[in-house]
Amino acid sequence: MLTSQRKKHLLDLLALDGRIVAKTLSEQLGLSEDTIRRDLRELAKEGLLQRVHGGALPASPAMAVFAERENISADAKSAIGRTAAGLVQPGQVVFVDGGTTAVQLVRHLPADLRATVVTHSPSIAVELLNHPHIEVIMIGGRLFKHSIVALGAAAIEAIGRIRADLYFMGVCSLHPEAGIGTGDFEESCVKRALCDAAAETIVLASPEKLDTASPFQIVPLSRISRIVVDSTVPEHLIAPYSALGISISLAFETHK
Structure with missing residues (x-):
């Protein structure tokens, strides 16, 4: 051969x-x-x-550049964003990660929601400009253009001074054995800091990220409280996480 x-x-x-x-x-x-x-x-x-x-x-196909990723699983990401937005309660302090699915989350937040969103993503901050009752706190640092997020020691230090109720984590890959991964070492460190500073971490996992792997682990699956996935994802891809005691939220797509 x-x-x-x-x-x-x-x-x-x-x-x-x-x-x-x-x-x-x-x-x-x-x-x-x-x-x-x-x-x-x-x-x-x-x-x-x-x-x-x-x-x-x-x-993981999520290793592609931001503009290309926007067109991958677009309907599923919108559904996941809408479902995740429904998990935010008034008055909460919420970390929102960067990425295309996280953008869909903030787009679906209710117009009258009163909450605080902390983010290291300029894209997320801009999406919240028209939410008058949401206070936005930006974490600064070196701009990582792949994900359009701030990275570095300054970002990690600032995150460590905040205690959030929820962290909505974007990932490059999710696998029952390989765990939660991303393609950049420094980005994995910032995501880990966000997880450490939140009472609950919720993973936003569009279909193309399931059963794939990336070079750098973020945190063990035991650190995750909930995973939001598209309702069309086969049961056998979800079952291992349910068996670990992780809550699963199914996001249903709306068809026009």
Whole structure:
């Protein structure tokens, strides 16, 4: 089998089974594990999969730039945003992450809601300009253009001085074994600080992020109180989180 054929076979298997186990596959194909691992390394460099211990998982499409991500699962993200917005209670202090799904959350907040939103995302702050009763506190730092959020030591220090009721976390990937991930180390540190400073963390997970992996873990799944997902997501993708005691909120899309 040529290298190109072998790599295509690996990607086909990954799409079919949702994971690759290097040892098992080497036995099936009669190839050395080193050969399989070399192919996985090269495919990972191309962004076509995410290497994990013993094999590989699908790479998250959320690694794409912001403008491209806006068009991925647009209806599902709107539904997730609307459902998540309904979890915010009057008077609460709420951390809102950056990202395309978080933008949908703030767009669905009631016009008369009185609350405080703390965010390190200029995009989120701008969306709240027309909410007269929502106080917006911005966290500053170095602008990470991929997610349009502030990062760095100054951001983490400021977050540590706030105690929020809720943190709506955006993620690049969510997997029962690989956990909650993102594609940038520094961004993972800021997200972790936000989680540490909130009484409850709620993950916003659009369909393309489920059962995928990213390079940098944010927090263990045990730190998550709730996951908001699109109602069309198959039950087998949700069941592992329910089994861990994480509440699941199903977001139903509205069809015009």
